[in-house]
Amino acid sequence: MNAGIAAIKTEAETGLADTYAAARQELPGGPAVAAARAEAFNIFALGGLPHRRLEAWKYTDLRRLMKDAKPLAGAPDAAALGAARQAAQWLSELGARRIVVVNGTFVPALSDLADLDEGLTIRALAQGLVTDEPLLSADLGTLLPHNEPALALNTAFAGDGVVIEVAAGAEIKRPIHLLFVTAGETASAIFTRSVAVIGAGASVSLIESHEGPEGSDYQVNAALQVQLGDDARLDHVKIVREGGAALHVGTLLADIGARARFNAFSFIVGGSVVRNQMFVRLAGADTVAEISGVSLLAGRQHADTTLSIEHAAPGSQSRETFKAVVDEAARAVFQGKIAVRQQAQKTDARMMSRALLLSAEAEVFSKPELEIFADDVQCGHGATTGTLDDQLKFYLMARGIPAKEAEALLIQAFVGEVIDTITQESLRDALSAATLAWLGERG
């Protein structure tokens, strides 16, 4: 409402402006890319960092949560590369093709680029930017506000990332694991932009994981832009396991073709402030989308999952299930919107968000939203918040299970329901193990 009022610039805002002024010449890209960056930065400069008066950022006030702007990360040094080699051991059983991005720079030397499946190409975003490919454009119709501040910042600063192209009809058997690692002594700001273009009838599985050092208050702004062709299939899993003091702002933009199948799952367990926003547009008819997620939060963590799903064509089906477990003084935010356009008759959409509060200081904010312009639809959403059921706990304890274990069992069952929807078994096991580890750390 008051977005138009010029507010006093915060330290982070002036910092970002200084960084941009200093770095604009150095950022990769031809004249068209430079123009896109300038425009995007302008959009950011007008509105500043998102704050609670912006409806979409109501519960995640970046003006308050982002204290300063870190300097842009440079090319990774030997130490950083060394750290990256040790990264994500817990995901090593996936048998996935690892593509490694260290401090925002795609590192082919650490990536598994041998024997690429037929129809699959993987390259650095920076290369494409230099030749002025339109890789930074994100036209997602009415779904994504043109002045979305987090994406605007990403467009302005993103220097590198991964571009994955899958040719029409290609079936990529081996999952691709995009491993984003932050390493180094000094805290920096990392902006990455990745693009996945999946041709008609193709299928691929994409795992995206983010991690970094404990104790460093680095800042990550990562965007992934997906274009899924007609009859194609994408399984996408995003894992946020940033260091305990990190700020992570992630944006997923997905444009889904007709009769395509889109599965997305997000697992948030690390980071101090996390904003994971997804804008999904079911552009073609008869698509099926299943979008779900789990957040495990403790300490003073703040994790915001914001999902906007637009049914733009008839006959599509979408299912959204999100669960949050909130301990200590952590705060979970869920904002989910199902929008059904007038032409999207026969839409079938269901959204569910559930939160479990485990301590007196834990907080949950949820805002499920329906915006419906077509009459022949079945849409619904549900939201619950509460704590562990005493009766269930009693039942377990009566059978000789100690209180802590009983709680752990119930929590495991609570999030297990969603984790079980992941098709890849090794990944499912890894996330279940991570859940157990999280429960183990719970005092």
Added chain:
Amino acid sequence: MAAVQETVEQVRRIDVEQYKYGFVTDIESEKAPKGLSEDIVRFISAKKNEPAWMLDWRLDAYRRWLTMREPEWARVSYPKIDYQDLYYYSAPKKKPELASLDEVDPEILKTYEKLGIPLREQELLAGVVRPEGERRIAVDAVFDSVSVATTFQKELQEAGVIFMPISEALREYPELVRKYLGSVVPTSDNYFATLNSAVFSDGSFVYVPPGVRCPMELSTYFRINERNTGQFERTLIIADKGAYVSYLEGCTAPQRDENQLHAAVVELVAMDDAEIKYSTVQNWYPGNAEGVGGIYNFVTKRGDCRGDNSKISWTQVETGSAITWKYPSCILRGDNSSGEFYSIAISNGHQQVDSGTKMIHLGKNTSSRIISKGIAAGVSQNTYRGQVTAHRKAAGARNFTACDSLLIGDMCGAHTVPYIEARNPTAVFEHEATTSKISEDVLFYCIQRGLSQEEAVGLVVNGFVKDVLQQLPMEFAVEAQKLISISLEGSVG
């Protein structure tokens, strides 16, 4: 498909001119000059012979209003309101010293008769013996800016209940009004509430003393008659310890091509063990088939469950108004207090409805329940917007919310925007919402058993809103059912 198509056609054909309360009463009126300024505020205050503190209160609100901006977050769109192009005070010209109802302008009485509201205590006056236990309703009739008649005052007085126009209460019970006025909706609350605080002209005041169960239903009937007039009424209801009161509110206005502003404020205060039931049937003129004219209904309603074990229940049937912006809320301050919100919002033609509730859980073991039924037809937009909050200390808070929307035709929109905020782990909140059209199977089933198309749709819609209709006092339930029929004429029998 054919069945629905037919329904859609019928709804489209609805002649909005059928608004049966669209007549104008021809009476002389006395108006303040057009526009809004400190002088107008002073004028209104002087007209009402208000105490000095009241004038200061109004001026304070007016000055604050000047610094505020009109809210834009609701899903409604309308041309900018020119607040200087309105009359802020209009009263039927009265003969000096109105001693009894008999001296009320017969034209006004006729108006209320047309509306079907018995203002005269005729039977009572004539000594007709009523059957034991029959319910009677005391009515306060508000015509433009002033209250013209309040019935059954004597009988209520015997019970200790104060029920009178708020302007009168300000003169007769200034301390009581001063204590509670603005304590639930402060003057700085929001743009429209602040405007109302500055210029409100009349409304009802109810005080039910401790332990008293109000002997009859209380009712206020609001009527906007004059052209270009804004109606700003203010209602204040206080149920003291252990008291109970049920209050009904009805609204109509003539058909006019211009939009008229209605910005009311309603404050409810329930002390320990008290209960207030507030029901509204809102049927302001919704504008014609092209969306020209109609009332802008920007209303702030809030109840404060101040005492332990208190209860406030809102029931609303919203069928009129070009734009509705209304969120009857409950502040559940007392331990074990409970709040309820039952709503039917029907939009047709070009109507825009953005309505819902706020349940703010502050006390321990507080509970709230929200049942909202939205029906959108024509090219209307129907939004439910609600908030449920549990604060840190609200241990054991409980909420259940169900909001269902029904879409009739493919040009309308139904939206649901709930905010659920839990700051206490023992708070248990459940929310569910659905949007759909009338099921073909259900219609087929009804028709197959010999019901006509219209009857079948009527049955389904009535079933859809049943949960809420049941909450209305009997007299209103009948009226509401009729209203729903008129509002959806063509699709309901």
